[in-house]
Amino acid sequence: MFSSNNRDYNYLVKFHNEVAIITGASSGIGLATARLLTRLGTKVVLAARSQEKLRQVSRGLSGSLVVPTDVTKERDVKDLVRRSKEHFGRIDILINNAGQGYDSSVEKIDLKTYRRLFELDVLGPLIAMKEVIPIMRSQKKGSIINISSGAAIMFLTGASPYTSLKWALITLSRAAREELANDHINVSLVYPYVTLTNFERNTIKAGVSRGEPAGWISQLPHPPDTAEYAAKKILEAIRRGKAEVFAHDWMQPIR
Template identity: 45%
Template sequence: MDIKTSNIIITGASSGIGLATAKAAIKRGARVALVARRENRLNALVADLGPNALAFPCDVTKPAQIRNAIDKIIAAFGRIDVLINNAGRGFYAPVEEIDIAAYRALLDLNTIAPLAMMQAVLPQMRSPGSGAIVNVSSGATFGILPGAAAYTSSKSALNMLSDVARTELADINIAVSTIYPFVTDTEFYGSVQEGEAAAETELRNVGSAIHSPDRVADKILGLIRSGERQDDLVPKAFGGTLEA
């Protein structure tokens, strides 16, 4: 898909990977709908990003807010070509200490919300018979990490949702792809739902393997253009394809 002519929705767009992807897409000529909960932050970003960016405050765990945001985006842009499901949160705790209520909330954001967003845009994508969806997973799903069961299971479920959706939608020219970032220099590790100490330890352990959100943004745009099933920024030593 041509980025230049695309109307793109990005969830979790107020910082990190989402914001970097918005900037990269707009630079290439796309129109971008920034979706996130922080309304003031979104409005400030739109003022900086220019006329090809619009803010749509939305909590993607709330179905009514999703429907309202999608209706407004279609009214503003006329159509939706691309959905990037980026909103998510970390969670670190041993299995026996995982709080069940907190885990349900994590699944709601990391797994169910991307599914709800896909369901919300697919009817509109079916009409022209084209579209692209990129789900932002995690390179942590490539391994078995003590303390990461809650987080990696939520993202592993997203991986399967992506792959099955890709198979189901291939005949109508809607490409569903998955990106697997590694440890990224964003607010993610400072805003984990549980286990801040474990998150800090992970950051120390990977050292120079940390990459910028701009690198993830480039990979996401590459998947939109190519329609490939997946890409990653995971070093080979951790099970990915990255040489260094």
């Protein structure tokens, strides 16, 4: 049974000299998280496809390691974990953050696109988890943070390709949390709200349009968040070991 209890993992994660893998570290929430964790003394592994961007980011982040990674490729994800472990000797934190949106009606979902996004939003995080779990178990500590989305827990027409994948990540994470509790491996979900990053621009849109982001975002009942705000929520998840961290309390579903 899934338990939403908060566990105090303060004794597990001290941040200073810890090692964190962050996927999607070249932009947005992943980049802001890499900067925040580095300020706390964590050594970060920067993973994404854009090698040049990662190298630029790395110059400003003391002790960081760049591992160009396409999360849709099983071998890349396995190499990411292997190289991180070889370089630092340990892995304390995994942040499965890389992701992309896909808006379409169910009828118009392009199967090839959906399969690719399944590999990015679900399978990649799963492979990364499978690779780090034995390492974290042998360390008797670890923190896995999976970035879902507030959209996944809402009913939204025209967004089901994305929300269904982020929902799959929720159920994998909840099960893993319970399965790994005795190994002192914490698994948490973070649910960002609309956040000002390249996400909306990168979202694949198949016949569904909310119009220009500046237009619909200005009409939201709550203003959008910054990437730095979302990064603080990720930090909260690592620090407090909470099962689920919502960007805002009002996002929490009534249980």
